Amino acid sequence: MSDAAPLTRRQKAIGGLKRFGVIFLYFWGLLAISSLHKSLILEESGLPYRQSFAIVNALVLAKILFVAEELKVGERYEREPLIYGMVFKAAIYSGLLAACEILEGLLMGDFRSKTLAESLSDVGGGTPFGIVTTTLLLFVALLPFFGFRELCAVVGEPELHRLLFIKRGRLKIIDEG
Structure with a gap:
């Protein structure tokens, strides 16, 4: 048996938000660097456009990973x-x-x-x-x-x-x- 008191909903929510935030930041960093690299290699303009996709993709992927972890x-x-x-x-x-x-x-x-x-x-x-x-x-x-x-x-x-x-x-x- 565990001596630790069960977590409240608020504590679980805060813990979940922290986990989601870490996942998001890792994916965002990964995708932002990848987008920057791709733009440099292809000599493309539109870096803000690519970076906005990196943020959206990071949010989506973080949510997918978060749900998969819960499952x-x-x-x-x-x-x-x-x-x-x-x-x-x-x-x-x-x-x-x-x-x-x-x-x-x-x-x-x-x-x-x-x-x-x-x-x-x-x-x-x-x-x-x-x-x-x-x-x-x-x-x-x-x-x-x-x-x-x-x-x-x-x-x-x-x-x-x-x-x-x-x-x-x-x-x-x-x-x-």
Whole structure:
């Protein structure tokens, strides 16, 4: 039995908002950098336009991930070494992100009256190899995100925060005292 008192609705809501905020900020940073990189490579203008899509996509993807976490997607590895859950979740969500990117390209192409091939050219150059490469980049970018989340689930948020944000010399004093 746990000695901790059950959380109130307000505490659960605040905790959920914090989790959503962290997810959103990570996705926003990831998508904003990706959009900036794409604009630089293609020598395109319209950076504010791309960045606004990064914000919207980050909100949508954060909501998808938040709901998936509530539905316990990927929890089948919770008793296995952390790397299994980390890699599994990164693979699932990188595929989901790639699918959302493709869907966005198709919807924007339809909105602009582009053909299917023209619409998909925005996603990894429109080739299967480009789409797979984009998905692999997303997978690698999500590994640290899920690594920290899995570690936090095992160690606990206060302990992980303490380990990450307190000077090492001070950690030894706290541990010894």
